[in-house]
Amino acid sequence: MANRSNEPLLWALFSGGGVAAAFLIPILFFLYGLAFPLGWLQPPDYERTLDLVRHPLARLALFLLCFLSLFHWAHRFRFTLYDGLQIKHLDPVINLFCYGGAVTGTVAAAYLLWTLP
Amino acid sequence: MKPSTAYRQYHPKWHRTRVSTLWWSRKWSYLKFMLRELSSVFVAFYVVILLLQLHALRGGPEAYLEFQQWLENPLLVILNGIGFLFVLFHAVTWFNLAPKAMVVRLRGRRLPDVLVAAPNYAAWLAVSALIVFLLLREG
Numbered sequence: 001m002a003n004r005s006n007e008p009l010l011w012a013l014f015s016g017g018g019v020a021a022a023f024l025i026p027i028l029f030f031l032y033g034l035a036f037p038l039g040w041l042q043p044p045d046y047e048r049t050l051d052l053v054r055h056p057l058a059r060l061a062l063f064l065l066c067f068l069s070l071f072h073w074a075h076r077f078r079f080t081l082y083d084g085l086q087i088k089h090l091d092p093v094i095n096l097f098c099y100g101g102a103v104t105g106t107v108a109a110a111y112l113l114w115t116l117p
Numbered sequence: 118m119k120p121s122t123a124y125r126q127y128h129p130k131w132h133r134t135r136v137s138t139l140w141w142s143r144k145w146s147y148l149k150f151m152l153r154e155l156s157s158v159f160v161a162f163y164v165v166i167l168l169l170q171l172h173a174l175r176g177g178p179e180a181y182l183e184f185q186q187w188l189e190n191p192l193l194v195i196l197n198g199i200g201f202l203f204v205l206f207h208a209v210t211w212f213n214l215a216p217k218a219m220v221v222r223l224r225g226r227r228l229p230d231v232l233v234a235a236p237n238y239a240a241w242l243a244v245s246a247l248i249v250f251l252l253l254r255e256g
Contacts, residue, residue: 033197
């Protein structure tokens, strides 16, 4: 038991995040990153956005999106650093940065979504 | 960690060819692999924008307006444009993986890759359309 690897769990989070990110991020990124700032489309105002995000299903979806996408990033970026830069010997630092960052972001997402006015 | 020399006395030294750090830049397929892996950086980048948006929403109408104006910064728009292309690349490569990860057989014959990937694309389109509808419909 002591030697049980947590790789399968990390791999599951990676692939779950891959799905969540593939389905949801392109359109959201397009709207909020390009279409709204450049005035191609009219964004929903404050009240309306808050109404949408406050819905329990929206909160759940956004939480899962943040949680899974961040762990997707952590896992993939970790191996990008290993393979791309050949710095596997920096393992502890990379793990702390990647998974630590993912945990921090997930906690922040939970807090923000929970305490929405 | 220093490997003990005594331990290796009768052991042949491992032969490993040194691989250049920029090994992935020499061939298009390797570069594509690296770009695909790097798409994850922009996935995380978008999540950060989303977290900032939620933070602004909690801060009230003025904070939210400030957030929207911040998004209009030309440098950020360029970065977001690049990010959008990367997440698009992530989505397409991810959906195209489905037929490779899961072989579907029908009456003993393997279903063509296109037919396995197609439902993913259809669902993607539906989800994107739903988000556009929710965000753009009039009050």
